[in-house]
Amino acid sequence: MIRAVNGSTWVAPFELARCADLGDVAPNPGDLMDSLARMEAFYDRVVAAGVLPLTxxxxxxxxxxxxxAVAKKRPVGLVQxxxxxxxxxxxxxxxxxxxGTPFRRAVEEGLIDPARYVLVGIRGTAYxxxxxxxxxxxxxxxxxVGEFHRRGVEDVMAEVRxxxxEGPTYLTYDIDFVDPTFAPGTGTPEVGGPNSWQALEVVRALRGVNLVGADLVEVSPPFDxxxxxxxxxxxxxFEILCLMAERVGGR
Amino acid sequence: MTDGEFFKPVSGFDLPRFAGIPTFMRLPHVGLDDPRLAEVQIGLIGAPWTGARPTAPARATGRGSCATCPR
Structure with missing residues (x-):
């Protein structure tokens, strides 16, 4: 039930930016490395067309x-x-x-500037x-997540910003950041997480960040x-789209 | 130049939310071979790939979760 205007920030993303659904990128379900190559080629075309990808x-x-694809020419900052x-x-x-390895590889490949990389909400048992x-x-x-809960959204997100x-930054949002009470439909849920309001507020707190793309991953409907x-x-x-539209539209 | 209205989502005041072809945010579909791609500023993309999960069998997600659920 997504409508055209953000009722919390009053951002109207579709008035600020020309948005479209580019369809699905096709993986090769039988070949992991070919899937990586196919996806990179797809996003190369998206970036070449001057389109900001939201996946x-x-x-x-x-x-x-x-x-x-988005960090081909220079490393980017990353909010995770x-x-x-x-x-x-x-x-x-x-x-x-x-x-469980994507950002290890991304750092090794020089896609992310480690000094401009921050992870929020980490918890659970560990290997x-x-x-x-x-x-x-x-x-x-x-x-x-313990520090997140003690300090609160506002203080933590000021540090994140x-x-x-000001540099180019990618945003990646794993739905298991959110407590499984609100987001049980994911493969590796961890208890003790933020609630659904905090889940939205952390995004709104990124207003003004120079986003070059973003994704939301790990939603798995069969689990919910x-x-x-x-x-x-x-x-x-939608909250992420509002941020990107403000960047595109020059606010 | 495409009419700017083309890049707007279909309003629930014009087409009931249970109707229409499902897309992200009810936006128009513009494939990579569509000449209008050059005018798009933000592109929503489904990545239905869960082939890399050691902890659970692969499951379809992407727009299957986000585009067709409550809209």
């Missing part, structure tokens, strides 16, 4: 080929709302490309400390037959 995933590996770092190295001894150690070694800022600054998670997902996408 509904898909799992979190989708962000990697998108970043390869998530309950997991997705900075792991290898799964099952050989899997370097899966939904170990390897991902956190990687973040620390590269100067990447992790704001775990300071980290990414009520449809509530998808409804929250599209509501978050």
């Amino acid at each position: 509904g995933g898909g799992d979190h590996l989708c962000s990697l080929p998108i970043l390869r 709302f998530d309950s997991h770092t997705d900075l792991n190295d290898i799964y099952f001894g050989t899997s370097r490309y899966n939904h 170990g400390r390897e991902d956190w150690d990687f973040a620390a070694a590269n100067g990447i800022r992790i704001i775990p 300071g980290i990414v600054g 037959p009520s449809g509530g998670t998808a409804w929250l997902g599209i509501s978050i996408l």
